[in-house]
Amino acid sequence: MSLLTDGAALEATALRCTRGERTLFSDLSFTLRGGDLLRIAGANGSGKTSLLRIACGLLEANGGAVRWRGEDVRRLREDYSRELVYLGHAPAVKDDLTARENLEIACALGGIAAARVDVRGALASLGLAGCEELPARVLSQGQRRRVTLARLVLARAIPLWMLDEPFTALDPAATDRVRALIAEHVARGGSVLYTTHHEVPIAAGRASRIDLGGGRP
Amino acid sequence: MLAAVRCILRRDLLLAARRRSDVFTVVLFFIIVASLFPLGVGPDPALLRMIAPGVIWVAALLASMLALHRVFAADHADGTLEQMLLGATPLGVTVAAKVAAHWLASGLPLVLIAPLLALQFDLDQKSLGTLVVSLALGTPVLSLIGAIGAALTLGLRGGGALLSLLVLPLYVPVLIIGAGAAEAAGSGLGGEAQLLLLAAFLVAAGAFAPWATAVALRISVE
Numbered sequence: 001m002s003l004l005t006d007g008a009a010l011e012a013t014a015l016r017c018t019r020g021e022r023t024l025f026s027d028l029s030f031t032l033r034g035g036d037l038l039r040i041a042g043a044n045g046s047g048k049t050s051l052l053r054i055a056c057g058l059l060e061a062n063g064g065a066v067r068w069r070g071e072d073v074r075r076l077r078e079d080y081s082r083e084l085v086y087l088g089h090a091p092a093v094k095d096d097l098t099a100r101e102n103l104e105i106a107c108a109l110g111g112i113a114a115a116r117v118d119v120r121g122a123l124a125s126l127g128l129a130g131c132e133e134l135p136a137r138v139l140s141q142g143q144r145r146r147v148t149l150a151r152l153v154l155a156r157a158i159p160l161w162m163l164d165e166p167f168t169a170l171d172p173a174a175t176d177r178v179r180a181l182i183a184e185h186v187a188r189g190g191s192v193l194y195t196t197h198h199e200v201p202i203a204a205g206r207a208s209r210i211d212l213g214g215g216r217p
Numbered sequence: 218m219l220a221a222v223r224c225i226l227r228r229d230l231l232l233a234a235r236r237r238s239d240v241f242t243v244v245l246f247f248i249i250v251a252s253l254f255p256l257g258v259g260p261d262p263a264l265l266r267m268i269a270p271g272v273i274w275v276a277a278l279l280a281s282m283l284a285l286h287r288v289f290a291a292d293h294a295d296g297t298l299e300q301m302l303l304g305a306t307p308l309g310v311t312v313a314a315k316v317a318a319h320w321l322a323s324g325l326p327l328v329l330i331a332p333l334l335a336l337q338f339d340l341d342q343k344s345l346g347t348l349v350v351s352l353a354l355g356t357p358v359l360s361l362i363g364a365i366g367a368a369l370t371l372g373l374r375g376g377g378a379l380l381s382l383l384v385l386p387l388y389v390p391v392l393i394i395g396a397g398a399a400e401a402a403g404s405g406l407g408g409e410a411q412l413l414l415l416a417a418f419l420v421a422a423g424a425f426a427p428w429a430t431a432v433a434l435r436i437s438v439e
Contacts, residue, residue, distance in 0.1 A: 090296025
């Protein structure tokens, strides 16, 4: 079974990104097809997050283009973001809402139709059973992270996942769970682009890696 | 798309309900500012009646200014704004829903409390009605215009003061026409013309401001 049977691909060509005076990367190209797993590696400040933000269309590259199904992602806007899950640095979890409410809202914003049972199931599968109705304020850093990541359980039908440091603040059990989610998605024919400092081996699909190098000169 | 609009409205109102102090601050500020004038200028009924529409409008304007920086700040800080930018719904629609929720939580209470404040100024029945209608039509315009400023100053140091400088001049036409409506009604001319103008402002702002705000948000988040 493949989600991306129509051959949709994310193509980045000759990307260049500068921050102030400094060039983070230039002439960076990659193609991400169904079943591809691409890890962006590099030191702090080497531009991993910038690359991810460029790929999802939040940030405009200083040169080059990112195309999805052959069209510029900055022009596609919501037609592109409907096929994309982006989990950034910030958890996007509201303190005053419960874990369940947070996940339901994140799904509604992302255009993922999820029934309440599914939402509970997703939270439970990340080890948050019993915490569904607690306000996020009382959850720990790792638990908030899990609330964010629970969206991946519900986002099976969305082809493109972009995850910025998904393993930060997670314990080994949750790390394994997220690793399994990523592996399943790639096996299903989805594509995953992620950054991480953790050496978490994921054995799935066609895995490759971009090294942005040492960062600050 | 409707589901997303409903979801954002429900979410923002739920957040406002769980942070009621924010709503009360705005309302109390409105009440206090409007009450300072009778204390300051003295108890002459004729004078108070004359300045009432202007004072209440200025107080409402300042109070809505006070709440403005909150429209996007929290969502920007915790990353929800990025998710909205990458949402399945066009950003202009998302923004319109957020501004609507913001007005319901911070503008509508001002409209509802205004008749009570007008009592302090001995405002007659006819101008009072017109004043309330002018606030009901005018405060959403303030929220819509203010959202553009809030989006532009997002994440800036000292953004609050800058926001006031940016937005207050844009509020001037709404203030003139809004306060003018109640004055015209009080003088027997009838404020219908001003109210219709305000309604036209509301329609125009409702159609264009969310899209301008969306563009400003994309710039700020980069």
